[in-house]
Amino acid sequence: MSAQVDTALQVLEKQLNRPLVVALEACARCGLCAEACHYYLAEPSIDHVPAARGEALRRAYRAEHDFLSRIFPQWTGAEKLNEESLAKLAEMAFSQCTLCRRCAFNCPMGVDTPLMMRAVRAMATASETAPELLVMLADAAIEKGKDPSFFRDMFVEQMADLEKELQTKMGDPAARITVEREGAKILYVPLAGEHTIMPPAIIFNAVKEDWTLSIFEAANYGVFLGDVARAKQIAARIIDEAKRLGVKEVVLAECGHAYASFRWEAPNWFGETFPFKVTSLIEKLDEYVSEGRLHLDPSANPELITYHDSCNMARTGGVIEEPRRVLKAIAHNFVEMTPNRHEAYCCGGGGGLVALPEYTERRLKAGKPKADQIRKTRANIVVAACENCRLQIGEISEQYGLGVEITALADLVVKAMRLPATRPEVEKLFAGDPATVSSN
Amino acid sequence: MALLSLTQLLALLALLFAAAAFALRWRWAAQRPLADDRAPMKGSPARGVLYAFTFGMAPWAKESTRRHMIAYLRGVGFHIGIFAGLAALLTSPWWPLVPDSARWLFAFVIGFGAWLGFVGEIMRQVEHNLRALSTPDDHASVLLVSVFLATASIALINVGWLPAMYLASALMLIYAPLGKIRHCVYFFFSRRFFGLFVGRRAVIHSEATR
Numbered sequence: 001m002s003a004q005v006d007t008a009l010q011v012l013e014k015q016l017n018r019p020l021v022v023a024l025e026a027c028a029r030c031g032l033c034a035e036a037c038h039y040y041l042a043e044p045s046i047d048h049v050p051a052a053r054g055e056a057l058r059r060a061y062r063a064e065h066d067f068l069s070r071i072f073p074q075w076t077g078a079e080k081l082n083e084e085s086l087a088k089l090a091e092m093a094f095s096q097c098t099l100c101r102r103c104a105f106n107c108p109m110g111v112d113t114p115l116m117m118r119a120v121r122a123m124a125t126a127s128e129t130a131p132e133l134l135v136m137l138a139d140a141a142i143e144k145g146k147d148p149s150f151f152r153d154m155f156v157e158q159m160a161d162l163e164k165e166l167q168t169k170m171g172d173p174a175a176r177i178t179v180e181r182e183g184a185k186i187l188y189v190p191l192a193g194e195h196t197i198m199p200p201a202i203i204f205n206a207v208k209e210d211w212t213l214s215i216f217e218a219a220n221y222g223v224f225l226g227d228v229a230r231a232k233q234i235a236a237r238i239i240d241e242a243k244r245l246g247v248k249e250v251v252l253a254e255c256g257h258a259y260a261s262f263r264w265e266a267p268n269w270f271g272e273t274f275p276f277k278v279t280s281l282i283e284k285l286d287e288y289v290s291e292g293r294l295h296l297d298p299s300a301n302p303e304l305i306t307y308h309d310s311c312n313m314a315r316t317g318g319v320i321e322e323p324r325r326v327l328k329a330i331a332h333n334f335v336e337m338t339p340n341r342h343e344a345y346c347c348g349g350g351g352g353l354v355a356l357p358e359y360t361e362r363r364l365k366a367g368k369p370k371a372d373q374i375r376k377t378r379a380n381i382v383v384a385a386c387e388n389c390r391l392q393i394g395e396i397s398e399q400y401g402l403g404v405e406i407t408a409l410a411d412l413v414v415k416a417m418r419l420p421a422t423r424p425e426v427e428k429l430f431a432g433d434p435a436t437v438s439s440n
Numbered sequence: 441m442a443l444l445s446l447t448q449l450l451a452l453l454a455l456l457f458a459a460a461a462f463a464l465r466w467r468w469a470a471q472r473p474l475a476d477d478r479a480p481m482k483g484s485p486a487r488g489v490l491y492a493f494t495f496g497m498a499p500w501a502k503e504s505t506r507r508h509m510i511a512y513l514r515g516v517g518f519h520i521g522i523f524a525g526l527a528a529l530l531t532s533p534w535w536p537l538v539p540d541s542a543r544w545l546f547a548f549v550i551g552f553g554a555w556l557g558f559v560g561e562i563m564r565q566v567e568h569n570l571r572a573l574s575t576p577d578d579h580a581s582v583l584l585v586s587v588f589l590a591t592a593s594i595a596l597i598n599v600g601w602l603p604a605m606y607l608a609s610a611l612m613l614i615y616a617p618l619g620k621i622r623h624c625v626y627f628f629f630s631r632r633f634f635g636l637f638v639g640r641r642a643v644i645h646s647e648a649t650r
Contacts, residue, residue: 018474019633024625029573030515032504046572055573068577068618076619077575106504108512109627110492110634135471264641267478277480318641342643343503 001082008086008123009064015119023112024061027054033113036106036344039096042368048096050103050113052082056089057116072240090124093117093226094131095359098350098366100311105342121226131356138221138230148215151427152409155179157213162194166201175205177213180245184212187247188281189238189258191387192217196253199410200281200370207293211251218258224352228269235266241279242276244271249277251284254408256312256350265319280313282385285413289329296416301331303405304413306379308337308370308393309344310386323385323409330416337373345369347384349392367396381405383412418432447606451529454613456595461617462625481640488639492631496644511563514556521553522585522624525592532595532602543596551593558587582618588612 001009033050034040040048040183047053054078062069064076069078079085099114124130131242144151156179163177177197188204188211190196197213204211210349216238221232242250252258263278288294313319320341327334337344348367353359370393372380382397382404383388394404499505505512528535528546535543561582564570588608595601616622638644 003548016472018469018472018629021469022626022629022633023474026623026630028515028620028623029570029575029578030511031569031573032508032512034569035507036504046569049569049573051573075575075580076577104634105447105638106502108497108502109623110630112630112633261485264479267480268475271476271478273478273480315643316641318643318646320643320646339503341646342638 003085004127004129005081005086008127008129009060009081011123011126012060012119013065015122019112020115020119021380022112023054023115024058026109027051027056027058027111028106028109029121033103033111033294034036036103037235038098038100038102038348038369039366040347042348042366045210050097050107051111053092053097053112054111054116056085057091057120059087060085067253069423072225074351086123086127087129089120090127090129093120093124094134094351094356095362098348098353100313100346101309101315102346105315118226121224122228124227125225125227125230131358133356134221134224134352137355138225138227138234141217141221142230142233143218145216145233145320148237150270152180152215154245159197159213162197162201163396164248166205167196167288167310170202170205172205175201177201177321179213180215180241181212182245184245184247185210186249186251186284187212187214187238187245187276188251188253188273189214189216189218190253191219191255191258196387196408197410199414200251200253202414202417203285203288204412205296207288207428212245212247214238214250216241217251218255218262220261221257221352221355223257223261223265224433231261232266235262235269238262239266239274240269242274247276250274252278252280254281254385254387254410255354256310256317259309259319260312260316280317280322282319282323282409283410284311285326294413296330296413298330298332298416300416301381301412302333303331303380304333304335304378305381305383306335306337306374306377307340308347308374308382308384308389310384310389310401311344311346311350313323313385314344315342319385323383325411327383330412335377335379337377345373345393347389348396349388352388354388354391362390364396364399368400370401371396371402374404375400379404381407381412383407383409385409443603444606447603447610449524449545450610451606451613454610458613458616462622465617465622471563477636477640479640483642483645485636485639487645488637489632491523491638492643494582496631496635505506514560514563518553518556518560519624521550521589524549525553527587528592528596529605532605535596535599542570547593547596550589550596554586554589556594557582557589561586575620577619584608584612585621 027050031051036049037048059077059079060081062076063080069076097117099117101114103113159179165417166177167173167175186209188200220231220234222234252262259280267273307323347370348363352362382393384393390406397404458587494502499509499512524546528550564574591605591608595605
């Protein structure tokens with residue numbers, strides 16, 4: 001057995017907690033999960049049946065842990081892991097599964113196939129068969145956390161410039177963007193790029209929120225690698241920052257995997273309940289809207305708008321009704337995709353796929369069911385509360401000629417805000433926003 | 441009579457073997473870690489688990505079962521037959537005390553389950569995805585259970601078939617913890633984990649969390 005295979009098996013052994021054992025044992029191989037997968041819908045083949053993906057890992061598991069399989073491996077389909085099967089497993093887990101959980105929700109047994117795929121990703125990462133780019137992105141984030149001082153000064157300078165822009169946009173010289181301000185109530189964690197800072201900054205200032213900005217990004221590439229050690233290091237930067245500043249709440253930018261991992265998984269990685277609340281910007285917007293703290297004019301968004309449920313926000317995160325309540329408050333013409341909520345199709349860009357150029361063709365092909373769904377709504381604008389979804393939908397819009405505009409929810413909220421003196425300026429700002437992807 | 445006693449003894453020994461083997465599996469699985477979920481809840485885990493075992497199993501609850509309604513109902517009928525068959529097996533020494541009408545009802549439910557089992561095996565051979573997914577273990581499991589159900593159904597009406605039922609049950613019980621049949625035990629844990637997940641995170645009952 002090669003060292004690579006040995007490492008992968010050691011990782012599998014470490015990953016074998018009770019939920020994973022149950023996922024490996026419970027499948028009845030009934031095949032009902034097939035059409036739950038967007039890869040299968042786009043390209044019906046046995047390789048794209050979630051149960052078949054699970055079987056790929058089960059073969060190795062049985063060879064190690066099943067009495068009958070060790071005596072008669074062919075009887076149960078058991079197969080010792082080797083370099084070739086490990087490479088195939090890694091390729092499958094990183095390029096043919098977006099960890100969207102749609103199969104788990106459609107399985108009569110409740111088999112958690114994404115949990116198995118995450119175990120495979122962990123095995124691949126440890127045995128150095130994971131996509132290098134994801135590893136590099138994760139490691140770069142970790143490095144940034146080790147010594148943020150150089151980066152911090154540059155970031156503060158950039159934010160000072162952005163603050164001036166904000167004051168102009170809002171017509172309010174008191175509007176502020178503070179960075180890592182101690183004692184603030186909210187720490188907002190953006191993504192890379194000003195497009196995830198300016199709209200929330202306008203909203204926070206409009207509702208007179210006591211907020212400050214994190215110097216880190218919410219994205220966590222360690223999660224895509226299935227590598228808890230790396231994911232912990234990346235999350236620790238924000239956790240330490242929040243604790244140091246004494247904030248009461250960490251609000252994450254519109255980012256699916258960042259929310260799902262930071263809100264639901266990070267407390268388990270660290271074995272602690274954080275001394276602050278973790279919310280998504282979507283939940284915060286819903287709170288402001290329901291409390292009447294934002295003055296909104298739905299006629300500012302006259303186009304037909306639809307909402308894409310990011311798998312991490314909805315099926316994994318439980319943020320389902322919040323964006324809909326906000327959309328109904330900021331737009332008159334909202335139409336649902338079918339299916340939606342926990343039954344929504346994955347856009348095809350999840351699980352880190354959007355960051356991997358080697359799988360672009362496969363990713364765009366898998367986006368076909370989502371493209372068909374969007375087309376049926378006849379919407380002009382697609383709102384997505386996840387950066388990866390926005391990028392993917394922008395690309396499938398181009399690929400399948402949908403001609404839709406893709407935007408974040410906060411962008412539309414800003415458009416609907418009653419800021420009469422500055423609204424044209426705000427609109428002008430967003431008209432040229434690079435984050436608003438359009439294939440028109 | 442000697443054949444009946446012998447097969448009865450075989451079935452009893454097989455039952456003890458199955459119980460011991462499942463206990464060993466249980467112990468192995470229970471030794472595996474299960475981390476406490478420390479993320480503050482948004483919904484109710486109890487509601488999620490209740491959903492997972494009730495409405496979440498309804499044929500209309502999932503897109504997959506709506507799409508494959510007949511295949512799903514076949515599976516449900518097969519498994520109802522299995523539970524009825526196991527109940528009949530465990531109570532077999534007291535069958536003479538059971539009214540004929542009840543025995544006929546059980547015979548019908550179990551027999552129908554057997555028929556659905558054989559249909560399932562045909563589907564496994566015919567449908568290309570199922571065929572590709574199946575291992576010899578899958579075929580053997582379905583056939584062992586279906587034969588057990590068929591013999592149990594007939595034995596309920598004609599006690600002359602009791603040795604055949606005991607023999608079939610012995611084979612099935614010995615195989616159960618070794619092969620795919622064991623998924624029936626993990627089913628309960630799998631649905632429970634699913635229920636806890638959707639319950640804690642308020643994924644299904646999202647409207648109730650405001």
